Amino acid sequence: MVSFRERFARMLSPKIEAVGLEVGTSALKVVELRAGNPPTLSALAVRPMPAGLVSEDEVTDQQGLAEEIKALFQEAGIQKRFTVTAVSNRQAITRNIHVPRMSVAELDEAIRWEAERYIPFPIDEVVLDYFVLDNPEDVAEGEQLEVVIAAARLDEVSQQVDYLKHAGLEPHVIDVKPFSLLRALRGSLHGEHLTKATLSGQNFTEGNEIGVVLEIAASTSTVTLVRGQRVLMNRNINVSSDDFTTAIQRAFGLDFDSAEEVKLEYGTATIPTEDEEDLLNFDAKREQFSPSRVYDALRPVLVELTTEIRRSLEFFRVQSGDATISRMLVTGGGAKLRGLPDAIGDALGIKVELGDPWLAVTFDEGRFDSQYLKKIAPEFAVPLGLALRGVAGVD
Numbered sequence: 001m002v003s004f005r006e007r008f009a010r011m012l013s014p015k016i017e018a019v020g021l022e023v024g025t026s027a028l029k030v031v032e033l034r035a036g037n038p039p040t041l042s043a044l045a046v047r048p049m050p051a052g053l054v055s056e057d058e059v060t061d062q063q064g065l066a067e068e069i070k071a072l073f074q075e076a077g078i079q080k081r082f083t084v085t086a087v088s089n090r091q092a093i094t095r096n097i098h099v100p101r102m103s104v105a106e107l108d109e110a111i112r113w114e115a116e117r118y119i120p121f122p123i124d125e126v127v128l129d130y131f132v133l134d135n136p137e138d139v140a141e142g143e144q145l146e147v148v149i150a151a152a153r154l155d156e157v158s159q160q161v162d163y164l165k166h167a168g169l170e171p172h173v174i175d176v177k178p179f180s181l182l183r184a185l186r187g188s189l190h191g192e193h194l195t196k197a198t199l200s201g202q203n204f205t206e207g208n209e210i211g212v213v214l215e216i217a218a219s220t221s222t223v224t225l226v227r228g229q230r231v232l233m234n235r236n237i238n239v240s241s242d243d244f245t246t247a248i249q250r251a252f253g254l255d256f257d258s259a260e261e262v263k264l265e266y267g268t269a270t271i272p273t274e275d276e277e278d279l280l281n282f283d284a285k286r287e288q289f290s291p292s293r294v295y296d297a298l299r300p301v302l303v304e305l306t307t308e309i310r311r312s313l314e315f316f317r318v319q320s321g322d323a324t325i326s327r328m329l330v331t332g333g334g335a336k337l338r339g340l341p342d343a344i345g346d347a348l349g350i351k352v353e354l355g356d357p358w359l360a361v362t363f364d365e366g367r368f369d370s371q372y373l374k375k376i377a378p379e380f381a382v383p384l385g386l387a388l389r390g391v392a393g394v395d
Contacts, residue, residue: 006269007316018082018172019043020180020386021069023160025054025088026218026242026333028072030056030192031387032080033361039391041363044380045076056219058158066166071168083164084390086382088366089220092174093119094234098144101136111149119151127174127374128383133143133230147232150176173389178234180385181213184357185329185363198307210325213355214309215381216334218242221305223312233316237308241334243301251297252288264336266294269302269343298337306347313348329355335378357381 020031025272032043047068052063093094094117099110111130116123133146164171210232218241225232248267249259262333266345272291283319305316328350335354357380358373 017387018084018390020383024384029383031383033387041078043051047072057090062163069167082172083175084386085175111239184381184385217330239305259353268338270339330353331355331381357384
């Protein structure tokens with residue numbers, strides 16, 4: 001029971017609401033929500049990342065990046081300065097580990113020692129946090145607790161804090177992208193909007209069903225497996241959205257931006273039908289950029305992507321011994337490639353759909369164009385998930 005003193009302290013120190021900011025290699029994205037059940041979208045913006053500021057998730061120009069973040073917030077009309085952001089997939093290390101049942105004080109020390117087995121850096125050089133997946137009261141003496149740990153290098157986190165402060169922001173939480181994705185895609189995993197009745201205590205999946213979330217970002221991709229509210233595995237794979245663009249760039253002798261445009265206008269992840277050929281070949285470029293030729297350029301990357309996903313799922317099956325995986329959600333900028341969910345589903349023999357982060361919030365259709373939100377949905381799962389953390393009672 002909460003004491004009167006604790007209640008009074010909470011009244012004097014209200015919960016801080018923070019916006020969600022994603023710093024990616026190709027773009028900056030911000031989302032502001034208004035707290036509620038479910039929360040309401042109040043502002044968003046996206047800004048292309050200028051060349052020379054970030055290279056392979058490493059910030060090379062802090063001051064330049066800070067100026068771009070300032071411009072992003074001005075464009076969105078956001079006044080709040082508290083932010084929830086995330087380390088990149090390459091910078092984050094997440095593992096599920098098992099430890100004997102013990103007190104919280106003992107657990108803090110045990111996790112630190114156990115984490116050294118999984119983190120390829122000296123433990124004093126990382127920022128480490130963990131979450132206990134099991135209720136200790138439900139675990140008998142002699143049995144083990146399952147704990148998910150997350151770590152990032154201290155210098156990388158410090159750099160992130162520095163450029164956010166240079167942008168006039170107050171970093172309040174630094175999250176891990178896969179967890180932000182799951183927060184945003186709960187509605188998609190259930191196939192419904194998160195109403196007041198379903199938002200509280202919402203599981204990611206029902207029963208023993210295992211869901212998979214695939215994020216195809218600009219420079220890296222992640223495969224995350226989840227059951228209920230429990231993350232079972234998170235793995236980075238080295239096939240990304242930029243690899244599709246680079247394949248077109250090489251095949252047609254284009255610069256990167258032109259290849260990106262061809263990918264989105266003419267690219268398809270499935271063998272083009274005659275109707276698709278007619279639909280997509282609508283101007284003078286039809287001979288050079290026929291969907292069949294673009295598909296031929298993309299196909300080796302598609303094969304590599306599905307092979308890496310299959311390896312990740314097989315690795316999990318071997319480790320768990322009992323895993324029925326029947327559904328996958330695809331998100332990230334790379335998910336905008338036409339027909340990609342169908343191509344992955346056909347290759348793996350499972351149901352694959354685009355994730356819709358907007359199911360987790362409501363929005364005023366007079367302010368926000370629903371068709372535009374649908375178009376950008378794959379790219380906004382992470383910043384929306386960060387914004388959801390920002391209005392979920394962050395202390």
